[in-house]
Amino acid sequence: xxxxxxxxxxxxxxxxxxxxxxxxxxxxxxxxxxxxxxxxxxxxxxxxxxxxxxxxxxxxxxxxxxxxxxxxxxxxxxxxxxxxxxxxxxxxxxxxxxxxxxxxxxxxxxxxxxxxxxxxxxxxxxxxxxxxxxxxxxxxxxxxxxxxxxxxxxxxxxxxxxxxxxxxxxxxxxxxxxxxxxxxxxxxxxxxxxxxxxxxxxxxxxxxxxxxxxxxxxxxxxxxxxxxxxxxxxxxxxxxxxxxxxxxxxxxxxxxxxxxxxxxxxxxxxxxxxxxxxxxxxxxxxxxxxxxxxxxxxxxxxxxxxxxxxxxxxxxxxxxxxxxxxxxxxxxxxxxxxxxxxxxxxxxxxxxxxxxxxxxxxxxxxxxxxxxxxxxxxxxxxxxxxxxxxxxxxxxxxxxxxxxxxxxxxxxxxxxxxxxxxxxxxxxxxxxxxxxxxx
Amino acid sequence: xxxxxxxxxxxxxxxxxxxxxxxxxxxxxxxxxxxxxxxxxxxxxxxxxxxxxxxxxxxxxxxxxxxxxxxxxxxxxxxxxxxxxxxxxxxxxxxxxxxxxxxxxxxxxxxxxxxxxxxxxxxxxxxxxxxxxxxxxxxxxxxxxxxxxxxxxxxxxxxxxxxxxxxxxxxxxxxxxxxxxxxxxxxxxxxxxxxxxxxxxxxxxxxxxxxxxxxxxxxxxxxxxxxxxxxxxxxxxxxxxxxxxxxxxxxxxxxxxxxxxxxxxxxxxxxxxxxxxxxxxxxxxxxxxxxxxxxxxx
Numbered sequence: 128x129x130x131x132x133x134x135x136x137x138x139x140x141x142x143x144x145x146x147x148x149x150x151x152x153x154x155x156x157x158x159x160x161x162x163x164x165x166x167x168x169x170x171x172x173x174x175x176x177x178x179x180x181x182x183x184x185x186x187x188x189x190x191x192x193x194x195x196x197x198x199x200x201x202x203x204x205x206x207x208x209x210x211x212x213x214x215x216x217x218x219x220x221x222x223x224x225x226x227x228x229x230x231x232x233x234x235x236x237x238x239x240x241x242x243x244x245x246x247x248x249x250x251x252x253x254x255x256x257x258x259x260x261x262x263x264x265x266x267x268x269x270x271x272x273x274x275x276x277x278x279x280x281x282x283x284x285x286x287x288x289x290x291x292x293x294x295x296x297x298x299x300x301x302x303x304x305x306x307x308x309x310x311x312x313x314x315x316x317x318x319x320x321x322x323x324x325x326x327x328x329x330x331x332x333x334x335x336x337x338x339x340x341x342x343x344x345x346x347x348x349x350x351x352x353x354x355x356x357x358x359x360x361x362x363x364x365x366x367x368x369x370x371x372x373x374x375x376x377x378x379x380x381x382x383x384x385x386x387x388x389x390x391x392x393x394x395x396x397x398x399x400x401x402x403x404x405x406x407x408x409x410x411x412x413x414x415x416x417x418x419x420x421x422x423x424x425x426x427x428x429x430x431x432x433x434x435x436x437x438x439x440x441x442x443x444x445x446x447x448x449x450x451x452x453x454x455x456x457x458x459x460x461x462x463x464x465x466x467x468x469x470x471x472x473x474x475x476x477x478x479x480x481x482x483x484x485x486x487x488x489x490x491x492x493x494x495x496x497x498x499x500x501x502x503x504x505x506x507x508x509x510x511x512x513x514x515x516x517x518x519x520x521x522x523x524x525x526x527x528x529x530x531x532x533x534x535x536x537x538x539x540x541x542x543x544x545x546x547x548x549x550x551x552x553x554x555x556x557x558x559x560x561x562x563x564x565x566x
Numbered sequence: 567x568x569x570x571x572x573x574x575x576x577x578x579x580x581x582x583x584x585x586x587x588x589x590x591x592x593x594x595x596x597x598x599x600x601x602x603x604x605x606x607x608x609x610x611x612x613x614x615x616x617x618x619x620x621x622x623x624x625x626x627x628x629x630x631x632x633x634x635x636x637x638x639x640x641x642x643x644x645x646x647x648x649x650x651x652x653x654x655x656x657x658x659x660x661x662x663x664x665x666x667x668x669x670x671x672x673x674x675x676x677x678x679x680x681x682x683x684x685x686x687x688x689x690x691x692x693x694x695x696x697x698x699x700x701x702x703x704x705x706x707x708x709x710x711x712x713x714x715x716x717x718x719x720x721x722x723x724x725x726x727x728x729x730x731x732x733x734x735x736x737x738x739x740x741x742x743x744x745x746x747x748x749x750x751x752x753x754x755x756x757x758x759x760x761x762x763x764x765x766x767x768x769x770x771x772x773x774x775x776x777x778x779x780x781x782x783x784x785x786x787x788x789x790x791x792x793x794x795x796x797x798x799x800x801x802x803x804x805x806x807x808x809x810x811x812x813x814x815x816x817x818x819x820x821x822x823x824x825x826x827x828x829x830x831x832x833x834x835x836x837x838x839x840x841x842x843x844x845x846x847x848x849x850x851x852x853x854x855x856x857x858x859x860x861x862x863x864x
Contacts, residue, residue, distance in 0.1 A: 216827065218613040219830075219832060240612075385699035385721070387721075388720070389698070393698075397700070531829045535829060542810045543812035543814075546722065546811040546812070548724045
């Protein structure tokens with residue numbers, strides 16, 4: 128009996144010894160959030176074994192769940208290629224959860240339909256949270272003067288990637304600063320047998336969203352776009368926009384011939400195989416280069432901004448960029464569940480997440496801690512990071528315009544424009560017609 | 567035919583119940599959603615809130631849209647080419663299979679049927695690699711055989727893209743129609759062929775005057791199945807071109823999907839779906855009418 132008692136006391140002491148420090152640690156590390164409780168669902172496209180934004184998300188999400196064991200999150204994943212379609216279907220079936228990811232072009236539908244609640248009022252309740260975002264982070268999630276979403280990234284939608292070894296071989300002295308220089312360099316590369324600019328536009332978005340959009344900001348400015356999107360006078364048929372289309376069509380002669388038949392990955396292959404000397408794509412391609420490019424190609428790879436066009440108002444720093452996707456919160460979410468969701472969104476968009484994002488090869492919408500060690504960054508990403516600091520961010524067309532025009536007519540017509548089967552004037556007129564009809 | 571007569575009322579009720587079960591299933595999974603689609607096509611609905619009834623506005627807007635007629639033209643072109651290609655080649659192969667001296671018939675049949683079991687999306691991707699302008703098998707073959715002038719941007723040139731995408735579709739389904747027609751040929755009594763051959767009717771004449779009339783009903787089914795099937799073409803085009811360049815190779819099904827799920831315009835998407843149905847009915851009805859009138863075995 129005594130033995131049993133001693134054994135019981137020892138066991139209890141042992142368990143208490145293990146649990147007590149852990150409980151203390153939980154309180155210490157988790158701070159105030161360790162008492163947080165609540166339950167919510169999240170519809171997202173962050174792959175558990177993915178890289179870049181997905182990896183940074185899961186690092187932050189797992190840490191949050193460890194620190195907040197009383198918060199239950201029902202993660203619902205769909206791959207990014209099919210996400211938009213699934214989201215639309217869930218919306219029609221009235222099956223949207225508590226928190227989900229959406230692009231700016233869907234905000235009017237969600238907001239007008241009363242499906243989401245304004246995020247700005249919720250964020251403003253925590254000044255520390257509000258202050259932890261970089262300037263312009265909320266542009267893509269603002270509709271009708273209200274910030275409806277919580278951004279998690281700040282990506283340039285266009286960056287030039289080039290192989291310096293090939294440039295040196297054909298006698299090109301560095302990245303072109305102007306459109307004329309770009310054309311001259313392209314001629315040299317073409318004469319030397321290289322594809323000057325690789326393009327993989329089979330899926331229609333790349334040429335328009337990741338190249339032309341930024342190119343157009345050499346001819347038009349943010350005010351023009353705001354006027355166009357809000358129906359306040361600017362039109363696609365305006366001379367400046369048509370001129371942008373005309374020059375872009377002329378640049379397309381330096382793309383690979385099968386530009387509309389291959390996709391983004393095949394475009395990367397042209398670059399990896401040293402058949403193409405450069406390409407333009409969103410900043411996400413930096414991470415892809417770091418991860419997949421052969422070592423010799425990666426070591427020769429550098430990046431630059433879309434050159435300016437002589438005589439046009441835009442500068443090379445004018446870039447279509449932004450958050451693109453945002454987390455939005457259901458108008459039905461309230462109480463503890465809402466508090467839990469807000470704490471989670473804060474954790475997966477700011478704080479340590481911002482520094483981890485840089486390590487994963489992308490810039491988040493959160494401010495990076497002052498003591499973050501920039502020397503740890505991969506050289507190509509560090510190069511992009513420095514360029515990104517000089518960029519003037521402008522609205523991404525397909526994130527702000529109605530889908531019929533943003534990811535409809537603009538995509539399809541740009542494909543025809545670069546194929547030479549549509550004139551700039553025809554494209555401008557068609558886009559304007561579709562925009563007018565969508566209103 | 568050896569059929570048992572239905573005599574009692576109980577038997578009749580039992581038969582009706584048996585028929586009623588699939589009928590209810592059909593109505594609930596086919597007719598119901600179809601009626602629903604017709605209703606949505608008369609509304610303006612973005613997927614949120616209640617649909618707003620707008621009459622025929624979606625149809626009027628649709629018929630005024632140039633892109634709609636472009637995709638209708640693309641779909642009809644593919645329907646015509648694929649029907650001629652699939653059923654036509656299948657018929658020729660079927661005729662060849664009736665040649666007595668042909669060896670390894672089972673092997674030929676298996677090889678030709680093989681693509682049918684592949685997923686259309688896989689076929690699309692395989693052919694995309696074949697058509698690749700830079701490393702593609704087709705251009706590499708033309709280059710190797712000194713025919714570089716024939717090399718083309720097969721999927722990127724709007725003037726030839728429809729022809730390019732129709733080849734994989736034809737290639738994949740030849741086997742299906744060949745098997746249907748071969749089974750019809752197998753049902754023809756051997757004596758008919760023997761007596762025809764005794765009369766000197768061999769080769770081409772035998773195919774046209776004996777085989778074809780005897781399999782006419784199956785041939786007709788193949789044509790209707792093929793035409794109505796191609797009206798719904800989607801997977802191949804997504805894998806091959808995603809409808810591009812522009813909308814040069816976009817089908818009505820893709821257009822419907824685009825409006826419904828990419829643009830979230832459910833009303834217009836439903837109107838396009840109804841239009842596909844009407845076109846499919848019209849084509850199937852016309853074929854039925856034309857082919858029924860011409861009973862060549864009479």
